[in-house]
Amino acid sequence: MPTAIILLLVAVGSVLFHIVSPWWWTPIASNWSYIDHTLTATFWITGAVFFAVVAFMAYCIFRFRHVEGRKADYEPENRKLESWLTVATAIGVTAMLVPGLFVWHQFITVPAGAAQVEVMGQQWRWSYRLPGADGRLGTSDVQYISAENPLGLNPNDPNGKDDVIIDGGDLHFQIGRPIKVLLRSVDVLHNFYVPEFRAKMDMVPGSVTYFWFTPIRAGEFDVLCAELCGLAHSQMRGKVIVESAQAYNAWLAQQKTFAEMSARSRTAAAERQPDQERARPGR
Structure with a gap:
């Protein structure tokens, strides 16, 4: 008993x-x-x-x-x-x-007219990409990834020139607008997870996964990696800020496009070139 x-x-x-x-x-x-x-x-x-x-x-x-004197019955099947x-x-x-x-x-049934954002995970940070004025994301490949091109955009694809790059910064969303989230990873499995959104998806190297949601409450929310991805997994965090259309557009106007980042990288490389020439032996 x-x-x-x-x-x-x-x-x-x-x-x-x-x-x-x-x-x-x-x-x-x-x-x-x-x-x-x-x-x-x-x-x-x-x-x-x-x-x-x-x-x-x-x-x-x-x-x-157990009761004294009671005999157990053998019943292998019922x-x-x-x-x-x-x-x-x-x-x-x-x-x-x-x-x-x-x-x-x-x-996984994305409504028509949803905005797009690409999220790229790597050990142990988040990077983001938004379509530019043409509304289309350019192609990408891991072979193009470098310090000057952290998301691996194809430099020969004209659709990617105006793509907006957010490398390591906060991601902003417009409240009330459906968003399709494209997910990819360049090294190991990651998982883009914002607990308040109730939406997450694995990021598989070599594949592009996706989901969609509509943010309905303004505020600042934590981005977590929900897939064990290595030593600093717990530190792979970020911020998502949901705000009004006016605030979102003001933030978007301050971001750099892929073409602007590439031009800045080329300018910086050209400025370093004379110093490297003078540093060579015999100069």
Whole structure:
């Protein structure tokens, strides 16, 4: 009896702790309340199964406890019980999977007119790229990555000349506008995650993944890497600032394009050239 009671207390306490816990989700700041609802539904289903299993264990411990003179029955199979368990398990798994499939379909179905931003992860920092005046992102490749071209943009692609580059700075979003986030990595697996947005996705080297969301609350939010990516994984952080259209456009006007960054790099290289010539032996 004491063991059965302890098991029941553990089951009830676990569920109650989760319900009244102060360590709940951060306030949502995007349109993905669907994800919160799906997680809540999953919790209730798994919580009910957990309680039922523990309660059944407690019942078995009490019901089939050792009693002097009682002989145990050998029953290797119980087809009726197995059938009920199979049906109940199938219903529970389906109830958890189906809502997630609907949400996943919405998660990757980008609405027309969504803005684009490319996020590049590398050990251990974030870089971003936005389309320029032409509204199109240029092509990129890891072979072009250098100190002067940290995102590896193709210098021969005219669509990339006006792309806006934010290397290591904060990323700004316009409140209320849908955003398609393109994700890539140049070294190992990363994961772009803003907890308040409820949206994240793995960044796989050699591939471009994506998702979309609409920021619905202005403010400053932390960017985290949600995939263990090496020694300084915990320090791979950044900031996302959601603001009005006027503030966003003012910030965007201050950013440098790929063409401007390339021109500045060439100017700096030309200025260093005479100094290098004079430093050569025999000069």
